[in-house]
Amino acid sequence: MDKVLFLISAFLLVWGLRLQSDPASASKGNKYASVGMLIAIISATIMPIENSYDNYSWIIIPIIFSASIGYIIAKKIEMTSMPQMVSIFNGLGGLSAVLLSFTEINKWLSYTELYPQFVIVVLLVSLFIGSVAFTGSLLAFAKLDGYKWSEKLTLPFQHIINLILLVSIIVLSFLFIDNSADSNYLYILIAISLLYGVFFVAPIGGADMPVVISLLNSFTGITAALTGVIFDNKVMLLGGILVGAAGTILTVLMCQAMNRSLLNVLVGGFSSSGSSSKSSEQGDIKEITDSDFAVQLFYSQKVIIVPGYGLAVAQAQKLCKEIQEVLESNDVEVKYAIHPVAGRMPGHMNVLLAEADVDYSKLIELDEANSDFKSTDVAVIIGANDVVNPDAIDDTASPLYGMPILKVWESNSTVVLKRSMSAGYAGVQNPLFFRENNKMYFGDAKDSLQRLSTELKNL
């Protein structure tokens, strides 16, 4: 019975993940996967276990509490904080795996001296990866949430320190297995693994956090799979490996969207800290007034909006849609150009605009947008910066060089909505702002769009 249930659940997990890779069936896919998970939980609870004590109250109470907490968080969370949300959840998954491996190791040790070494090795690996996923995700969360630690924090000899940590983890593992049951080694091992997670993420810039989270997510998957080996549970193994593989592929896809290698991201890609040869070359910027901006848009034929993280932070997506409607009622064609890594996570902008009821067909992707700009009157850049930086194309010294970007400057004119002249996430100045046909419209995206919307309605 339980075996059949596990089989069904495994099928649902795989099929659900498959459906999630197509926009039309994604929602259904998630439901399948969650049903699969529910069946797996139920079967783990009812399956016959030798010498089982059941202890159901220890199982049901935590699940009820966490299910309600999870539900409330999921309901309340703003769509803008989605990346942070995922990283926190992933950290919890990692912590759960750490606790589990730790408890399981203790249990094996207390049994007898005849525990199989292989089991301990697998558990130690799972403990290590889980710890890295836990502290790594927490730091990634901190970097995404507010800009507090968003810079790359690099210690001197960072790579050597990391290497020493790794080596000491391996040495400690051997010591632990040799001097069986000496828990001191285990505690130091956990401490160093947790520290390693911090050092792993610290040198990576905030802009690369999505890639990191995706990678850490696949780590959690691998831990789940390893624990599955120990508990001899095939669904755990399957689910874990599935996530491990999917997370890895997703990580690679994201890196490709930024035209960088994973290694480059991990060693702190934008490490030249903006020493671009051109960054000193600045000129005058021109500001645009409310009414000029409104008039310019109103009498355009085609407007492309380029949304970025600024739009997300200001929660201005509904205003954006409002302006789109005003313009459309005046026969202005409005489209949204979505850069694959705009915002803090791939697809972040799509989720936001979907929340504001923007028609899916109005969103265009990188290649289509780049051929569209030539026939565009005004490109409006709302809180995006690095994804429209021309340095990526023509300045080999720029840390952004090589990243595919939106060539907004090919349109007749551009207007950049931005809070200040500060540099973007990559820490480099954007020469677009000083171009002849560009104007700046300063302010928080929400205030700015509010002003613009009022002005438009008065016309």
Next chain:
Amino acid sequence: MSEIFNFLIQNEVLIYLLLFTVLLGFEVISKVPSVLHTPLMSGANAISGIVILGAIILIRSTDPENYFTLILASIALFIGSINVFGGFFVTNRMLEMFNKKKKNG
């Protein structure tokens, strides 16, 4: 060393499963449009919470007097299920927005 070797032989089917699942994972995801990266990451993250099955099995096979193991395993279960339930709910919420869009458009 021989122990590891024995383990591999004893778990032949498991190893095959591992191999094919890795390929399956790559195959299933490889053609995802970037629009879906965020929900997919969130959905995959929820699935990685499957580690709680281990916690459930551990709790069930633990002596009721062994509070150390019971408490740690329940905390693991509690934390892990937040990941599972929260993850699925939030992914669902994100994807519903895409769906709503489809009907209007």
